[in-house]
Amino acid sequence: MSQSYPPDQSLDPEHWDTFRAQAHAALDHALDNLQQVRERPVWQVVPEAVKQELAAFTFDEPAGTAQTLADVERLILPYATGNIHPRFFGWVQGSGTPGGVLATALAASMNSNVGGRDHGAVYVERTVVDWARRVFGLPEGAGGMLLSGTSMATLVALGAARTVKAGFDVREDGLRTGPELVVYTSTAAHMSVEKACELLGLGRRSLVRIPVDDHDRMDVRALDLQIAADLAAGRQPFCVVATAGTVDAGAFDDLQAISAVCHAHQLWLHVDGAFGAWLRIVPEQAHQVAGIELADSLAFDFHKWLHVPYDAGCVLVRKRAHLEQTFAAPVSYLARGARGLAGANPWFCDLGPELSRGFRALSVWFTLREHGSRRLGEKVLENCRQAQYLAAHAPSQPHLRVMAPVASSVVCLRFMPEGLSDDVLDALNADIVADLQEHGWAAPSTTRRHDHVVIRVNITNHRTRLEDLDALLHFITASGTARLATLHSGA
Amino acid sequence: MSQSYPPDQSLDPEHWDTFRAQAHAALDHALDNLQQVRERPVWQVVPEAVKQELAAFTFDEPAGTAQTLADVERLILPYATGNIHPRFFGWVQGSGTPGGVLATALAASMNSNVGGRDHGAVYVERTVVDWARRVFGLPEGAGGMLLSGTSMATLVALGAARTVKAGFDVREDGLRTGPELVVYTSTAAHMSVEKACELLGLGRRSLVRIPVDDHDRMDVRALDLQIAADLAAGRQPFCVVATAGTVDAGAFDDLQAISAVCHAHQLWLHVDGAFGAWLRIVPEQAHQVAGIELADSLAFDFHKWLHVPYDAGCVLVRKRAHLEQTFAAPVSYLARGARGLAGANPWFCDLGPELSRGFRALSVWFTLREHGSRRLGEKVLENCRQAQYLAAHAPSQPHLRVMAPVASSVVCLRFMPEGLSDDVLDALNADIVADLQEHGWAAPSTTRRHDHVVIRVNITNHRTRLEDLDALLHFITASGTARLATLHSGA
Numbered sequence: 001m002s003q004s005y006p007p008d009q010s011l012d013p014e015h016w017d018t019f020r021a022q023a024h025a026a027l028d029h030a031l032d033n034l035q036q037v038r039e040r041p042v043w044q045v046v047p048e049a050v051k052q053e054l055a056a057f058t059f060d061e062p063a064g065t066a067q068t069l070a071d072v073e074r075l076i077l078p079y080a081t082g083n084i085h086p087r088f089f090g091w092v093q094g095s096g097t098p099g100g101v102l103a104t105a106l107a108a109s110m111n112s113n114v115g116g117r118d119h120g121a122v123y124v125e126r127t128v129v130d131w132a133r134r135v136f137g138l139p140e141g142a143g144g145m146l147l148s149g150t151s152m153a154t155l156v157a158l159g160a161a162r163t164v165k166a167g168f169d170v171r172e173d174g175l176r177t178g179p180e181l182v183v184y185t186s187t188a189a190h191m192s193v194e195k196a197c198e199l200l201g202l203g204r205r206s207l208v209r210i211p212v213d214d215h216d217r218m219d220v221r222a223l224d225l226q227i228a229a230d231l232a233a234g235r236q237p238f239c240v241v242a243t244a245g246t247v248d249a250g251a252f253d254d255l256q257a258i259s260a261v262c263h264a265h266q267l268w269l270h271v272d273g274a275f276g277a278w279l280r281i282v283p284e285q286a287h288q289v290a291g292i293e294l295a296d297s298l299a300f301d302f303h304k305w306l307h308v309p310y311d312a313g314c315v316l317v318r319k320r321a322h323l324e325q326t327f328a329a330p331v332s333y334l335a336r337g338a339r340g341l342a343g344a345n346p347w348f349c350d351l352g353p354e355l356s357r358g359f360r361a362l363s364v365w366f367t368l369r370e371h372g373s374r375r376l377g378e379k380v381l382e383n384c385r386q387a388q389y390l391a392a393h394a395p396s397q398p399h400l401r402v403m404a405p406v407a408s409s410v411v412c413l414r415f416m417p418e419g420l421s422d423d424v425l426d427a428l429n430a431d432i433v434a435d436l437q438e439h440g441w442a443a444p445s446t447t448r449r450h451d452h453v454v455i456r457v458n459i460t461n462h463r464t465r466l467e468d469l470d471a472l473l474h475f476i477t478a479s480g481t482a483r484l485a486t487l488h489s490g491a
Numbered sequence: 492m493s494q495s496y497p498p499d500q501s502l503d504p505e506h507w508d509t510f511r512a513q514a515h516a517a518l519d520h521a522l523d524n525l526q527q528v529r530e531r532p533v534w535q536v537v538p539e540a541v542k543q544e545l546a547a548f549t550f551d552e553p554a555g556t557a558q559t560l561a562d563v564e565r566l567i568l569p570y571a572t573g574n575i576h577p578r579f580f581g582w583v584q585g586s587g588t589p590g591g592v593l594a595t596a597l598a599a600s601m602n603s604n605v606g607g608r609d610h611g612a613v614y615v616e617r618t619v620v621d622w623a624r625r626v627f628g629l630p631e632g633a634g635g636m637l638l639s640g641t642s643m644a645t646l647v648a649l650g651a652a653r654t655v656k657a658g659f660d661v662r663e664d665g666l667r668t669g670p671e672l673v674v675y676t677s678t679a680a681h682m683s684v685e686k687a688c689e690l691l692g693l694g695r696r697s698l699v700r701i702p703v704d705d706h707d708r709m710d711v712r713a714l715d716l717q718i719a720a721d722l723a724a725g726r727q728p729f730c731v732v733a734t735a736g737t738v739d740a741g742a743f744d745d746l747q748a749i750s751a752v753c754h755a756h757q758l759w760l761h762v763d764g765a766f767g768a769w770l771r772i773v774p775e776q777a778h779q780v781a782g783i784e785l786a787d788s789l790a791f792d793f794h795k796w797l798h799v800p801y802d803a804g805c806v807l808v809r810k811r812a813h814l815e816q817t818f819a820a821p822v823s824y825l826a827r828g829a830r831g832l833a834g835a836n837p838w839f840c841d842l843g844p845e846l847s848r849g850f851r852a853l854s855v856w857f858t859l860r861e862h863g864s865r866r867l868g869e870k871v872l873e874n875c876r877q878a879q880y881l882a883a884h885a886p887s888q889p890h891l892r893v894m895a896p897v898a899s900s901v902v903c904l905r906f907m908p909e910g911l912s913d914d915v916l917d918a919l920n921a922d923i924v925a926d927l928q929e930h931g932w933a934a935p936s937t938t939r940r941h942d943h944v945v946i947r948v949n950i951t952n953h954r955t956r957l958e959d960l961d962a963l964l965h966f967i968t969a970s971g972t973a974r975l976a977t978l979h980s981g982a
Contacts, residue, residue, distance in 0.1 A: 201692020
């Protein structure tokens, strides 16, 4: 062989025994972090020096495994978001599990690209998707795939709805020459619906927001009237996005009633069930998602209430063929074979926009297998009860009020001493939340209810105990009282 | 506390010591698979019994960690795609690294959602994106994010191009009332460009395919003429997608010439550099991507030629503000704070369609830090030289011809004994590829060149040695000769 070729040397370790020792130490470090999470602050700010050190890496020369691991342990691992902590209540995030750590490592060792081809990861993903199909009561012939989360799943689902309901060849002709397509969702729905309409080229103006009742549920009569009005005006309604678990109040649209309206007008029913869909596996709560089995498509996350590590969302479509109709694109370099590696038609790239796709299905599979759906459902129920507990106990704290009905995991609180303006109260509540976070005590987030800033407590956390909620109330009161004293002394 | 609340019990292990022992054994199993990969078949078919067992899981009851790991080791790990093997040459897939296994495990232990908020993962992702920005010569103010791969990155980039170049408010109004927008790419470009145009609502008819020369490079003069013709016809050209590394021949469009055309007509230049962009870090090869620094946007993968575990693609945009203009959507439940967890504006969800986003940046960071870009570039160069070696040695095998110029990592071969029809040769070459895969000897894939099936050998594999290419040639000849004997005896 010619001298112009360098000696063969892969990126694998030169000394495997040394590498293994480093790997085991790293695993122990990761597990230590999980085992001791309750003893650590929920969150801590990333110091400026750390940010600067991170920004300064040039990556030209190899640092080797030991130095790289040391860097990770010093500069990165201490600064997690906090959602693995029992007192993390911000936004809607799952807590992960130690088993999920193993599942991701095992998946990375296989390094599967699940965009297509015939290999084990494909069958694992089909298994978990089909499990979800059965859980949500969709018929055989339904199908779907894992995606990064509900935002992507809703994009894919609305893409399929557009293909099926537009009445013209959207893939070939685009939207320019077509009719005025209309999508409906409630004023309490998540912004991902709007972002999907924008990216699909429908525009925000295609999305009509239907008002909600006092419990944040879509006014179904108003929906029906609006559809009729749009039809009369020559527009072409094609899709309704219902919400199972709204972001601000954890509320549930009446899926059965909305499905009836969709059926009457032959519209596609998409359900955004990011976290709320999982009430389906809780016998005591499943009534809140009754009718979810009537959906034409469904978007939800495994990384929220089922605690699969980030990221793992899912789209299900009543007829898998509708996804293929929207996304399959035969090309010679991805030709399918009757045998060999190119088998297992259809490929997942036929069902969505991604050709490269990691093996997140293993984390889902591992979590379901390790803990079982009954146990995972019990944890969902426990969180719902914890939310009720928090809402029941909050009013016994000075100045603290519950600002929205509690339907599932979300409790909106507001610290409201008398004699302060709305603006001052808004700033006060935002400060309380930031105080709690910066002290590392607890991490709720904020939102607005009726244009007032509130402390938003979401409990989708398998590590949370009632004592953590007692502590949260204590911290809110302590921070609010201290802030109030400063306000008064400054006045 | 009321009896109606069940006792607190998380999903964490009851016995951490037991769990740790299981975790370390699982890690060793994963590392064993990597260390011994050369001794195993490249690929093996998933047996029907395994598929059936996988499909039959109901997941109702907990199996526990030990049983779950045993299931994974028996039913899943043996059936990897094969791209970790030194003789995997199919499609364009990276090989992964043992360090990547550690990085994903550490990331899962943090369980970060990198859609937003102020925490370490955000700064790690900013670091690797900014490293890529500097590597590709984009100015400060450029920005981007990690995505599952180039398909998603191209979708996001064309979304930004549409926002900036449409001349009307696409996000608000959609495409229905706008002008006829036109995108250009070559006939050798990847189908992900077409899929992006479809999903964006532009339609396939918006995508004009420009012919290529004998080396699969876009005919830039034809591009210029087509743009002029479309302008004259009242259409609105807005974007050209150039390719750095075509899928069938690994060829490179002349980015400088195309950039000049874009500049003259004020069009957006997007570069699909899925694997080929990395020639930029190879001094001997960087001339092939000269002009990449002129792109308005750039899509590429870390999981291909840089061997970061799946999935890890990236979009870069010359002005980060253009991504924000396309995707940012202020809502109260994602309000940004001056301090606390809600800081670190802008969030990554402002730059793309995802709100849930895993911490794939750690795998990228880890790979860059552990191996360094110089070493990673050397491996890229080695693969290019291996492709040249293969193309130089193939013709010495009986009946074997090289069917396309070799520009980087891809070699197209065809086994062509005389006296057989094109159809018979097509079937023969497809059978040879499937034979090699099913024997577990080597895994090239197929494509078509000038409508003939060819054996497509792509070398983006840090474990491949020259002896593996000698073996590949031997296997092709052995399989081809055996098939030929069967053909003749049957005739």
